[in-house]
Amino acid sequence: MAATSFVIAMSVMTLFWGLIGGVIPWFIPKGPNRGVIVTMLVLTAVCCYLFWLIAILSQLNPLFGPVLTNDTIWYLNQHWQ
Amino acid sequence: MLVSLEIIHHLGYLEKEMVKSNTVIAATKEKEMVPCARDVLELESTFEKLEQELREINRNHAALRQNLIELMDIDSLLRMTEDFFEEPGNQRCSPNELFIAGVIKQERFPAFEKVLWRLFHGNFVLRHAEMQATEELQAVRGAVKKDVFIIFVQGDHVREKIRKVCEGFRASLYSCPKTLYEPKQMSTSVMTQMEDLRMILRRTEEYRAGVLTRAAEHVQEWGSKVKKMKAIYYTLNLCNIDITQKLIVAEIWCPVSDLTLVQSALIKGSEQSGSSVTPVLNRIQTQQTPPTFNRTNTFTEGFQAIIDAYGVGTYQEINPASYTIVTFPFLFAVMFGDCGHGLVMTLFAVWVTSQLTDVVIGGRYIILLMGMFSIYTGLIYNDCFSKSFNIFGSSWCVLSMFHPHGPWQNETLHEYHHLQLNPFVPGVYSGDPYVFGIDPVWNIASNKLSFLNSFKMKMSVILGVSHMLFGVALSLVNFVHFRKFQDIFLQFVPQLIFMLSLFGYLIFLILYKWCITLRSETAPSILLLFINMMLFDYQSEHVLLYRGQVVGSSLVLAGIVGGWSECKFTLSHLQNHDCALQQKWLPTAPGVSMGDIFVYQAIHTIEFCLGCISNTASYLRLWALSLAHAELSEVLWRMVLQVGLKISSGMGSLMLVVLFAAFAVLTVTVLLIMEGLSAFLHALRLHWVEFQNKFYEGSGYKFTPLSFDSLLKTQQ
Numbered sequence: 001m002a003a004t005s006f007v008i009a010m011s012v013m014t015l016f017w018g019l020i021g022g023v024i025p026w027f028i029p030k031g032p033n034r035g036v037i038v039t040m041l042v043l044t045a046v047c048c049y050l051f052w053l054i055a056i057l058s059q060l061n062p063l064f065g066p067v068l069t070n071d072t073i074w075y076l077n078q079h080w081q
Numbered sequence: 082m083l084v085s086l087e088i089i090h091h092l093g094y095l096e097k098e099m100v101k102s103n104t105v106i107a108a109t110k111e112k113e114m115v116p117c118a119r120d121v122l123e124l125e126s127t128f129e130k131l132e133q134e135l136r137e138i139n140r141n142h143a144a145l146r147q148n149l150i151e152l153m154d155i156d157s158l159l160r161m162t163e164d165f166f167e168e169p170g171n172q173r174c175s176p177n178e179l180f181i182a183g184v185i186k187q188e189r190f191p192a193f194e195k196v197l198w199r200l201f202h203g204n205f206v207l208r209h210a211e212m213q214a215t216e217e218l219q220a221v222r223g224a225v226k227k228d229v230f231i232i233f234v235q236g237d238h239v240r241e242k243i244r245k246v247c248e249g250f251r252a253s254l255y256s257c258p259k260t261l262y263e264p265k266q267m268s269t270s271v272m273t274q275m276e277d278l279r280m281i282l283r284r285t286e287e288y289r290a291g292v293l294t295r296a297a298e299h300v301q302e303w304g305s306k307v308k309k310m311k312a313i314y315y316t317l318n319l320c321n322i323d324i325t326q327k328l329i330v331a332e333i334w335c336p337v338s339d340l341t342l343v344q345s346a347l348i349k350g351s352e353q354s355g356s357s358v359t360p361v362l363n364r365i366q367t368q369q370t371p372p373t374f375n376r377t378n379t380f381t382e383g384f385q386a387i388i389d390a391y392g393v394g395t396y397q398e399i400n401p402a403s404y405t406i407v408t409f410p411f412l413f414a415v416m417f418g419d420c421g422h423g424l425v426m427t428l429f430a431v432w433v434t435s436q437l438t439d440v441v442i443g444g445r446y447i448i449l450l451m452g453m454f455s456i457y458t459g460l461i462y463n464d465c466f467s468k469s470f471n472i473f474g475s476s477w478c479v480l481s482m483f484h485p486h487g488p489w490q491n492e493t494l495h496e497y498h499h500l501q502l503n504p505f506v507p508g509v510y511s512g513d514p515y516v517f518g519i520d521p522v523w524n525i526a527s528n529k530l531s532f533l534n535s536f537k538m539k540m541s542v543i544l545g546v547s548h549m550l551f552g553v554a555l556s557l558v559n560f561v562h563f564r565k566f567q568d569i570f571l572q573f574v575p576q577l578i579f580m581l582s583l584f585g586y587l588i589f590l591i592l593y594k595w596c597i598t599l600r601s602e603t604a605p606s607i608l609l610l611f612i613n614m615m616l617f618d619y620q621s622e623h624v625l626l627y628r629g630q631v632v633g634s635s636l637v638l639a640g641i642v643g644g645w646s647e648c649k650f651t652l653s654h655l656q657n658h659d660c661a662l663q664q665k666w667l668p669t670a671p672g673v674s675m676g677d678i679f680v681y682q683a684i685h686t687i688e689f690c691l692g693c694i695s696n697t698a699s700y701l702r703l704w705a706l707s708l709a710h711a712e713l714s715e716v717l718w719r720m721v722l723q724v725g726l727k728i729s730s731g732m733g734s735l736m737l738v739v740l741f742a743a744f745a746v747l748t749v750t751v752l753l754i755m756e757g758l759s760a761f762l763h764a765l766r767l768h769w770v771e772f773q774n775k776f777y778e779g780s781g782y783k784f785t786p787l788s789f790d791s792l793l794k795t796q797q
Contacts, residue, residue, distance in 0.1 A: 004512070004513050005473075005513040005516055006512075006513040006514060006516070008516075009516035009517070032376075033378070035403070036380075036381060036403055036406070039403050039404065039406070039407075040406055040407050043404060043406075043407035043408065043411075044407050044411075047407060047408070047411045048411075048457060050543070050544070050547065051411075051415070051457075051458065051461060051540075051544075052461060052517070052518075054536075054539070054540045054543055054544075055461050055518055055519060055536070055540075056514050056515075056516070057592065057595045057596065058535075058536045058539065058540075058595055059476070059514035059515060059519070059520060060514050060595055060596060061595065061596070061597065061598045061599065062504045062510060062532075063504070063599065063604055064501070064504070064528075064531070064532075065477065065501055065502030065503055065504045065509065065510065066477060066501070066502055066522050066523055066525075066526030066527075066528060066529070066532075067499050067500070067501045067502075067526055067527045067528040068479070068499070068500060068501075068502070068522075068525065068526055068527070069498060069499055069527070070494045070495075070497065070498055070499075070500065072525055073479050073494060073500060074494060076479045077479050077480055077483075080474075080475060080478070080479065
């Protein structure tokens with residue numbers, strides 16, 4: 001399958017937060033704060049990944065487009081290629 | 082205890098004196114050892130001596146000052162009489178005539194004059210002059226204005242009357258010279274006396290300053306010692322004295338993991354005090370509930386404090402503080418969501434944490450985390466001081482809307498002011514969403530809010546349901562710990578199934594609708610779908626979201642579950658009832674029948690079900706506050722900064738400076754402080770109510786050991 005930017009983005013982010021939440025906790029040295037640090041890492045990964053996922057999924061299949069003024073449209077025509 | 086009260090009294094007096102005389106109190110840097118019983122007596126005697134000395138100095142000082150005031154009065158009086166006598170016609174005075182000279186407050190003088198008139202029917206001469214207010218006089222006496230006066234009157238017998246009048250008006254009388262030469266002599270003697278007095282006063286003040294400075298070096302140390310002693314006495318009072326009057330028995334709470342530490346501290350203490358008896362530490366069983374102790378360090382204590390503010394956890398139940406460290410700043414950031422403001426907040430928190438290390442501000446790590454998460458959510462909302470970044474290239478292409486791909490002609494732009502991009506025209510929407518966050522095209526679109534509202538509402542529901550499911554899962558941990566396996570089956574499982582079948586289904590609908598492609602004219606609204614499901618309305622005209630949509634089952638499931646949880650307490654009550662009956666000593670409480678229990682449980686079940694729905698709706702505040710923040714931010718940009726940037730005249734740069742100052746002040750006060758507090762409060766409420774009522778009991782009491790550090794910290 002062609003590597004669309006969506007697929008790349010999905011895999012990169014999943015890998016990144018999966019690393020932070022699932023792999024790094026095993027390498028935290030034993031000490032009095034280990035529990036707190038592991039909890040923080042896992043929760044941060046889950047929250048941030050979920051939030052990013054919601055943002056990208058909501059834009060995957062838009063049902064309507066943006067309403068722009070004619071000046072903006074003229075400008076975008078020239079500059080956003 | 083009385084001893085320490087007096088000491089505190091003495092110490093307070095000392096400190097007051099120091100403040101009055103502006104002595105610098107040196108701050109102690111080293112940690113002093115804990116004071117022992119001997120120190121008490123030593124400190125007591127030191128304080129008493131110091132206080133007596135200071136009181137005596139103050140008394141002397143006051144007396145000397147009074148003398149100085151009198152002398153100054155006499156001095157100005159003399160000058161006035163000199164002037165008076167130099168006037169022609171006043172040189173002689175017959176033996177019958179009487180002088181009275183004195184000083185009176187200026188405001189009382191008119192009344193004084195009137196009384197004298199009435200008394201002597203004008204048969205007197207009264208001269209008065211305002212006393213020059215020299216600086217010294219002001220410093221010594223204060224800002225009260227006084228007048229000097231002389232009365233000439235005939236007759237000896239009136240002396241008493243005048244004296245009475247002057248007493249009534251609180252005028253001070255002084256003896257007055259009769260001839261011209263006496264004033265000069267008196268003047269010089271008064272001058273020398275005044276000089277002497279001034280010198281003595283100065284010496285007294287220097288001496289007092291010396292005493293106070295010497296004491297000031299130690300006063301902080303003494304203060305902390307006294308506080309420690311007071312705390313020790315208070316704690317000792319809580320112990321019992323043994324019958325032999327030689328031993329103290331104390332029942333304490335102590336963390337199990339610290340038992341060895343306590344043991345070694347006791348041994349060390351007995352060695353240092355040189356007693357022959359070694360203290361003994363025994364573990365005893367008790368029916369009382371122990372206090373709750375959660376070990377915290379400087380990072381976690383802020384979060385533990387906000388959990389404890391709602392209620393200290395019941396002994397040994399799960400502590401939500403460790404999860405709150407992340408979820409609280411995260412929910413705050415969802416409502417705050419601006420990476421520019423988040424950056425300012427983070428920088429502020431870093432400055433507070435690094436610079437003000439001696440002043441402990443409890444919430445600095447909370448603010449730091451809130452700021453860091455706000456940067457992240459701000460990047461995802463693509464909102465930085467209400468502007469968006471376009472880093473990866475927008476997914477929306479305007480060019481494809483024109484001929485030949487799309488419906489627009491060149492003239493379309495001239496005809497219409499607003500035009501909408503149609504994602505179903507090929508090429509307009511690239512098919513790949515913006516990879517990190519909200520597409521930047523929405524920031525310049527007029528219908529930005531239509532898209533963002535839909536996105537944020539669904540996001541709030543998803544985050545809310547996840548948060549609550551997490552809370553329910555924590556209740557499972559509690560049940561397992563306290564071995565209430567029955568409750569797992571009767572409470573946890575029905576709750577879980579109810580939430581998943583209703584709100585889990587809702588989330589599934591949301592995600593499904595996001596992931597499939599629909600034509601916009603025929604796309605069903607999730608809200609209508611849900612309502613129809615509740616009303617058991619399956620009209621075939623409504624296009625179903627997916628084939629085989631069997632919505633009724635989830636509602637039936639929810640209904641079953643409701644009845645299930647109702648069985649829970651009914652069962653447990655029945656069990657207790659049975660047990661009691663079997664023991665045969667129970668006088669059955671009249672009126673407690675099966676019907677009552679049933680109703681009680683029905684109320685509980687309904688409360689839970691409705692509570693679930695209202696709690697989910699409560700999470701919509703995540704959407705509401707982030708909308709408010711974004712709108713306020715945009716208003717500030719459009720009404721303040723953009724106005725400045727659009728000025729085309731030469732004065733524009735100056736106006737821009739002024740407008741930027743206004744922009745900065747408004748951003749900090751309204752957006753950072755006010756909105757920050759608001760989002761903080763709402764995130765806190767979400768934790769305390771919607772999250773914690775799924776599992777937290779919070780009916781414990783806190784473990785409060787005697788701690789010198791916290792004692793001294795609270796005093797500062």
